[in-house]
Amino acid sequence: MEDQKKPFGLDTTSLPFRLYQKSKQHGLWDPETIDFSKDRADWATLTQTERQQVLELVSMFYFGEQSVTDELLPLIYAVDKEGRTEETMYLATFLFEEVKHLEFFSRFLAEVVGTPLNLQQYHSKGYQQIFYKELPTAMQRLLTDQSPEAIAVASTTYHLLVEDIVGEIGFWFFGQVFGNKGKMPGLAEGFRNIARDEGRHIAYGTFLIQRLMKEHGDHIFIVVKNRMAELLPYCSGAVGPHGSHLIIPRMNRRLQILSRGCTNQEGEAGGDSII
Ligand SMILES: [Fe+2]
Numbered sequence: 001m002e003d004q005k006k007p008f009g010l011d012t013t014s015l016p017f018r019l020y021q022k023s024k025q026h027g028l029w030d031p032e033t034i035d036f037s038k039d040r041a042d043w044a045t046l047t048q049t050e051r052q053q054v055l056e057l058v059s060m061f062y063f064g065e066q067s068v069t070d071e072l073l074p075l076i077y078a079v080d081k082e083g084r085t086e087e088t089m090y091l092a093t094f095l096f097e098e099v100k101h102l103e104f105f106s107r108f109l110a111e112v113v114g115t116p117l118n119l120q121q122y123h124s125k126g127y128q129q130i131f132y133k134e135l136p137t138a139m140q141r142l143l144t145d146q147s148p149e150a151i152a153v154a155s156t157t158y159h160l161l162v163e164d165i166v167g168e169i170g171f172w173f174f175g176q177v178f179g180n181k182g183k184m185p186g187l188a189e190g191f192r193n194i195a196r197d198e199g200r201h202i203a204y205g206t207f208l209i210q211r212l213m214k215e216h217g218d219h220i221f222i223v224v225k226n227r228m229a230e231l232l233p234y235c236s237g238a239v240g241p242h243g244s245h246l247i248i249p250r251m252n253r254r255l256q257i258l259s260r261g262c263t264n265q266e267g268e269a270g271g272d273s274i275i
């Protein structure tokens with residue numbers, strides 16, 4: 001492969017490098033140190049409905065975090081192949097964070113819920129379509145096709161649908177159910193940490209698509225819009241009926257941000273968690 005790497009030095013002003021710096025500063029929380037003792041006590045007192053809501057949410061996040069961990073490597077490969085060192089550096093921290101998110105939900109299930117569960121029973125048809133089929137297909141395509149269009153489809157699926165729509169609405173729903181009750185504080189602390197990490201992930205996805213638009217033209221924006229429209233029918237099932245009303249406004253907002261063409265003005269863009 002032709003070496004496309006820069007001869008010397010890193011672009012320390014670029015957004016990916018700044019996100020990398022932020023990950024080093026803010027992304028080092030340890031899932032193992034979160035105290036679940038009050039969560040265990042609370043769990044015993046939750047109503048059947050509250051338990052059901054927690055199990056649905058955690059089962060979706062657990063499998064979702066596992067999926068985004070498994071499916072990120074082809075994007076790292078595609079970006080690194082183009083010699084984009086700062087992006088590769090940031091994506092290394094990104095992957096580390098996804099692994100920790102998975103560890104967090106795994107700990108919660110083992111130490112608070114306790115009883116082994118068939119988590120897939122909580123995955124709706126829409127959720128299954130996105131996480132079992134669309135995400136793996138779009139990401140694994142990058143192993144053989146690193147075209148700008150393939151990267152745009154992958155990033156739209158991963159960053160804009162899975163993280164910015166399904167994930168952020170999940171954070172919001174947890175806030176709706178437990179926000180002011182002081183219950184499940186360990187779970188709440190984990191969600192806050194994860195939401196902060198995810199804000200950076202979405203910022204990177206926004207940057208990536210805007211970079212593709214700048215380098216390859218406005219048709220990339222059409223590719224993104226088409227991909228969103230293609231996945232829209234499954235989003236409602238993936239977020240559940242409680243959050244359906246947030247999907248279209250959130251999608252339109254992200255398209256507006258993309259069309260403005262400048263991620264920097266958002267700082268951690270996407271770091272606008274609705275939790
Ligand atoms: Fe995550």
Ligand SMILES: [Fe+2]
Nearest residue numbers: 068163198201
């Ligand atoms: Fe993420």
